[in-house]
Amino acid sequence: MSETHATATSRGLASCHLCLKLVDSQRHHCPRCGASVHLRKADSIQRTLALLIAASILYIPANLMPIMITDQLGVSIESTIIGGVLLLIDMGSYAIAAVIFIASVMVPSGKLLTMYYLCWSVRHASPDTVNQRTITYRITEFIGRWSMIDVFVVAVLVALIHIDNILVIRPGAATIAFASVVMISMVAAESFDPRMMWDQVEDSDE
Amino acid sequence: MSEMKPSISSGRKFTAVWIVPLVALVIGLSMGIHHFMTQGPTITIDFKTAESLQGGKTKVRLLNVDIGVVESVALKENISGVTATVKLGPEARPLLHEDTRFWVVRPRVGAGGVSGLSTLLGGTYIEMSPGTGSDKQREFVGLEEPPQTPLDAPGVRLTLLSKRAGSLSVGESVVFRGYNVGRIESMEFDEKGRQVRYDIFVDAPFHKLINSNTRFWNVSGISLTASAEGFQVEMGTMDTLLLGGVAFDAPPGLRPGSAVDNGREYHLYESYDDILKNPYTYGLYYVVSFSQSVRGLEPGAPVEYRGIPIGRVERILLKELTANNLSKVITAEGLSKENSTAGQAIPVLIYLEPARMALPDNQESIVALKQAIEGGVPKGLRATLMTGNLLTGKQLVNVDFFPEEEPAELGAFEQYVTIPTIETGVGRLENQLRSFLDRLDALPLEETVAGVNKVLGTADNSLSSLTETLDSVNNIVDSDDSRRLSSELVATLGELRSALTGIAPDSEMYQGLGATITSLNGSLENLDALIRKVSDKPNSLIFPSSPEMDPIPEARP
Numbered sequence: 233m234s235e236t237h238a239t240a241t242s243r244g245l246a247s248c249h250l251c252l253k254l255v256d257s258q259r260h261h262c263p264r265c266g267a268s269v270h271l272r273k274a275d276s277i278q279r280t281l282a283l284l285i286a287a288s289i290l291y292i293p294a295n296l297m298p299i300m301i302t303d304q305l306g307v308s309i310e311s312t313i314i315g316g317v318l319l320l321i322d323m324g325s326y327a328i329a330a331v332i333f334i335a336s337v338m339v340p341s342g343k344l345l346t347m348y349y350l351c352w353s354v355r356h357a358s359p360d361t362v363n364q365r366t367i368t369y370r371i372t373e374f375i376g377r378w379s380m381i382d383v384f385v386v387a388v389l390v391a392l393i394h395i396d397n398i399l400v401i402r403p404g405a406a407t408i409a410f411a412s413v414v415m416i417s418m419v420a421a422e423s424f425d426p427r428m429m430w431d432q433v434e435d436s437d438e
Numbered sequence: 439m440s441e442m443k444p445s446i447s448s449g450r451k452f453t454a455v456w457i458v459p460l461v462a463l464v465i466g467l468s469m470g471i472h473h474f475m476t477q478g479p480t481i482t483i484d485f486k487t488a489e490s491l492q493g494g495k496t497k498v499r500l501l502n503v504d505i506g507v508v509e510s511v512a513l514k515e516n517i518s519g520v521t522a523t524v525k526l527g528p529e530a531r532p533l534l535h536e537d538t539r540f541w542v543v544r545p546r547v548g549a550g551g552v553s554g555l556s557t558l559l560g561g562t563y564i565e566m567s568p569g570t571g572s573d574k575q576r577e578f579v580g581l582e583e584p585p586q587t588p589l590d591a592p593g594v595r596l597t598l599l600s601k602r603a604g605s606l607s608v609g610e611s612v613v614f615r616g617y618n619v620g621r622i623e624s625m626e627f628d629e630k631g632r633q634v635r636y637d638i639f640v641d642a643p644f645h646k647l648i649n650s651n652t653r654f655w656n657v658s659g660i661s662l663t664a665s666a667e668g669f670q671v672e673m674g675t676m677d678t679l680l681l682g683g684v685a686f687d688a689p690p691g692l693r694p695g696s697a698v699d700n701g702r703e704y705h706l707y708e709s710y711d712d713i714l715k716n717p718y719t720y721g722l723y724y725v726v727s728f729s730q731s732v733r734g735l736e737p738g739a740p741v742e743y744r745g746i747p748i749g750r751v752e753r754i755l756l757k758e759l760t761a762n763n764l765s766k767v768i769t770a771e772g773l774s775k776e777n778s779t780a781g782q783a784i785p786v787l788i789y790l791e792p793a794r795m796a797l798p799d800n801q802e803s804i805v806a807l808k809q810a811i812e813g814g815v816p817k818g819l820r821a822t823l824m825t826g827n828l829l830t831g832k833q834l835v836n837v838d839f840f841p842e843e844e845p846a847e848l849g850a851f852e853q854y855v856t857i858p859t860i861e862t863g864v865g866r867l868e869n870q871l872r873s874f875l876d877r878l879d880a881l882p883l884e885e886t887v888a889g890v891n892k893v894l895g896t897a898d899n900s901l902s903s904l905t906e907t908l909d910s911v912n913n914i915v916d917s918d919d920s921r922r923l924s925s926e927l928v929a930t931l932g933e934l935r936s937a938l939t940g941i942a943p944d945s946e947m948y949q950g951l952g953a954t955i956t957s958l959n960g961s962l963e964n965l966d967a968l969i970r971k972v973s974d975k976p977n978s979l980i981f982p983s984s985p986e987m988d989p990i991p992e993a994r995p
Contacts, residue, residue, distance in 0.1 A: 279455040286462030293469045307495050307507075405469055412465075416458070 241431075246271045273425040277351050283420035284347050290409045290416065291340065298404035300386050305398060312406065313337060313382060336382040336410075339375055343417050346372045347424065354428045362429055369426050376418050383411045478506060478526035483540045483564070485580040488520040490544060490562035497563040498524055498540070505530045505566065522580075524564070534576065535569030541581035553584070583608060586623045592642035593620065594698065598654050598684065600634045600706035603627070606656060611683040612638050613657065619644035622684065636706065638684060648686065650695030655707040657685040663711060666739050666826030666834045670711065689713055718793035720804050724811070725755065725854040726821040726835060727783035730861050730868075734833040735823065741788045741835045742824075749790035751835060758852050759785055783859075785851050788821075788835055811848070815858060818843050822862040836862075 240246065246257035250267040257271050273279075298310035311319070313336050320329035346368055353365055389401045485491065488511045498506035506526035514521055526534075543565045545554045557563065567585060569575075586609060587593070603625070612620035620640035628635050640648060663670045684706065688694060707713045732754060741749035792803035811819065818841040826834040837857070846858035861869060914920060940947055971978055 275453045275455065278453055282453075282455045282459050286459035289459060289462045289466045293466050293473070297469065297473055309494060405473065409466070409469065412462070416462070 239430075241271060249273070272427060272431070273423065276423060276425040276428065277354060279423040280347065280351055280420050283416050283423060284344060284351070287413045287416040287420060288344055290413045291344065294406045294409035294413050295337075297406040297409065299382065299406040299410065300389070301402040301404050303400040303402070310404060312404075313410070332382070335379060339379040340410075340413055340417065343372050343376050343379065343421070344413075347417065347420055350424060350426075350429070365429055366426065369424075369429075373421055376414070376421055379417075380411065380414050383407055383414070476528055478528045478530050479534060479576060480509070481524050481526060481534065481576045481578060483522045483524055483578045483580045484514070484519050485522060485542065486519050486582055488522070489542070491520070491522055491542065491564075493523075495561070496522075497561075498526060498530075498566055499543075499563050500530070500533070500566045500568065508564065522564075530566075533566070533568035534574060535571035536573050536575050537571055538569035538575065538578060539567040539581055539585060540564050540578055541584045543584065546584075583624075586621050587639040587641075591639070594640050594642075594645035594648065595623070595700045596638050596640065596648070596698070597701065597703045598636040598638060598706040599628075599631070599703055600636065600656070601632075602708075603634045606636060606682045606684065612640055613683055613685045614644060614647055615685075615687065619647075636684070646697075648698055649688070650698060650702075651688055652686050652695075652698075652704070653689050653707060653713045654684055654686045654704050655710050655713055657683050657710075663709075664830050664832075665736075666830075666832040668827055668829070685710070718791045720793065720800060721749065721789045721791040722804055722807055723752065723854055724788050724790060725785045725851040725856040726788060726859050727785045727851065727856060728823055728859055728861075729783045730823060732784050732786060732823065732833070734825070734831040735786065735835070736832065739826070739832060739834045741790060741837065743795075743837045746795070748794050748837070749788055752787040752789045755785040755787050755851070785856070786835065787854065811857065814839070815848055816845060817841065818845075819857070820846075821857045821859045823859075824862065 240254065241257070244257050245254050246269050247253070248255050248262040248265060248267055248269055251262060251265040253262055253264045255262050255269050257269070259269055261267065262269055295313055298312055300311050300316070302309045302311065313332075317329050317333045317337070320326075320332065350365060350369060350372075353361070357365070386401075386403050386407050390403050393399055393401045490496070491508055491511050493508055493510040496508040497504050498508070504527075506524050509523045509525045511520050511522045513519075541564070542562055543554045543557055544562050545558050546552070554562075564580070565584065606622060606625065608622055608624055610622050611618045612622065620638055623637045623639050625634060625636045627633075687710075735751060735754070737751055737753045739751040740747045741751060790807060792807040795807075797803035797806065818839045819837065820840045820843060822836045822838065823833050824836040826832045840860060843860055849856040849858065860866075939945070942948060
């Protein structure tokens with residue numbers, strides 16, 4: 233593992249966050265674009281954690297409040313995410329229920345939990361698990377964008393179904409909360425610097 | 439590497455990014471609070487059936503404004519009904535109290551009309567009547583029938599108690615002199631009191647007509663009664679005739695009582711007549727025992743004093759009579775001829791009400807009546823049976839004074855005071871006839887007949903002797919002497935006639951007599967003058983009378 237671990241840091245080099253130019257890590261500003269030069273993303277874990285907490289807080293109303301309000305012949309039905317899933321199971325549409333459940337419940341919550349774990353693992357986890365954690369990070373980053381499916385469904389339905397007095401679908405308060413959860417968690421994943429996981433391995437080697 | 443360490447630790451200091459979770463917290467909290475604020479209470483309502491109740495669809499309305507929706511309908515554990523879980527709007531929060539009422543509005547067709555037709559198109563809904571209490575409640579029992587009156591409507595709610603259900607039902611009218619002033623809200627059978635309870639509501643301002651002396655009666659249908667006063671037909675208005683109803687009024691002659699509050703209980707009389715019979719509160723029981731037939735004397739028959747009703751017959755105390763001395767009663771029937779006063783008299787309980795005699799309806803009048811009866815009996819106050827109606831044969835008890843009756847005193851029967859009685863009417867006539875026949879029976883007819891026979895025999899003898907006498911008389915008459923006698927009699931009569939002709943008016947003797955009488959008259963006139971003269975001047979017979987000088991008028995100097 234000796235050559236592979238000859239990192240930029242060990243050579244006294246850092247990458248500019250803006251233009252990705254390799255800069256001497258002692259410099260404060262990038263000679264090309266003038267941006268501040270950091271060896272790692274500044275306050276990465278703190279930012280990630282803060283955003284994760286914000287997303288977690290918003291995740292509560294996103295699940296408890298109605299995401300979609302259906303006004304059918306004057307009768308208005310409010311449905312939450314879980315309520316919709318249960319309704320689909322009742323109706324026997326297990327496949328659709330599974331899709332909605334995975335996309336709307338498992339993915340966002342799993343992403344949040346994974347990010348918490350990664351933040352924690354930077355300091356405390358065994359360096360041997362770094363490969364698995366790297367894979368986990370990649371998956372999280374990849375699927376994170378798909379958890380907006382619920383919001384998309386609502387947005388499409390609201391736009392398509394609007395027959396006054398007969399059938400009107402309105403977005404509920406949870407839509408905004410849920411969209412916020414997804415976006416904030418994406419930003420959180422972005423602000424997380426995976427290189428810190430590998431720094432840990434490097435430190436342990438020394 | 440060592441100079442890198444501080445740069446890492448410097449990342450631990452507080453950064454501006456923590457504002458994000460704070461903002462998220464504030465947003466989340468505000469959403470939660472807003473949600474909670476706009477969220478109304480969830481309540482449960484129990485119904486007998488879930489007919490036309492649909493979870494998520496059936497609305498809860500207050501004055502036709504949607505304030506909630508039924509979330510779900512579930513069976514109760516013991517299958518005795520259903521429980522509807524209802525989500526209400528936040529505006530319903532202050533309306534939920536113990537006396538808040540819910541009922542399902544369905545199309546109903548009843549005697550009182552058609553209601554809830556709008557639900558045929560719009561679907562059934564649950565109507566709510568807000569409560570007014572102070573306590574909060576979340577579990578309610580729904581009404582099966584819509585309440586007739588809103589809870590806070592002005593008026594008064596009363597309870598009527600009746601022994602019979604009659605022909606009244608919920609929703610029927612309460613009328614005052616034919617004017618509709620309220621309605622029957624509910625009825626139920628009170629198995630403890632064995633009577634029917636009617637809850638009625640009387641609208642304002644008519645509730646002021648009701649006081650503690652008000653009487654309620656049933657005006658349903660037609661009532662036909664035969665009593666001592668004859669036949670009586672009563673019927674209310676057409677409306678109450680078809681649908682039934684309750685009427686109220688103050689009984690005649692009774693002062694208005696105090697005002698009443700909600701929940702006061704009244705007795706529901708069978709008819710107006712029933713009230714007229716029992717309009718008073720205070721009364722007095724007496725027993726009158728009759729030795730004659732009490733056929734036609736029914737409970738409720740009037741007790742009258744010289745034709746004025748003063749009370750009524752309560753009942754015949756047959757139970758008390760037979761319980762005490764059944765043997766006496768039975769044997770007395772057989773022995774009534776010999777022992778007419780043995781205990782076979784039928785005791786009748788009567789109820790006298792002083793208020794009927796225009797006395798105030800209170801305890802003092804009772805005392806006054808008692809004293810009047812105690813004082814009246816020694817003076818001949820007696821009770822009698824009278825036939826009130828010859829057609830129906832109904833009898834009544836009459837109380838009157840019979841001063842010629844033997845003196846009697848107040849007696850006692852069981853716990854009651856008895857008023858002495860005498861027999862009258864057919865009973866008395868019967869007794870008199872019987873005693874007359876008894877006396878007739880006791881007459882010694884055979885001896886009399888024998889005597890008469892003897893007398894007749896004697897008379898026969900007398901008659902034969904009379905015949906002999908007559909025969910001898912005949913002989914006498916037929917004899918020559920008697921024939922001669924008659925011819926002589928004729929001759930005598932002829933002489934008498936000729937003698938009388940002598941003094942006839944045109945005879946000489948008669949005329950001479952007339953002249954004599956005329957001259958006698960003249961002499962008597964002279965004598966009259968003489969007598970006057972003598973009486974004026976008695977000495978004129980002796981002294982010659984000098985003629986009196988004419989008076990000469992004198993002149994005065």
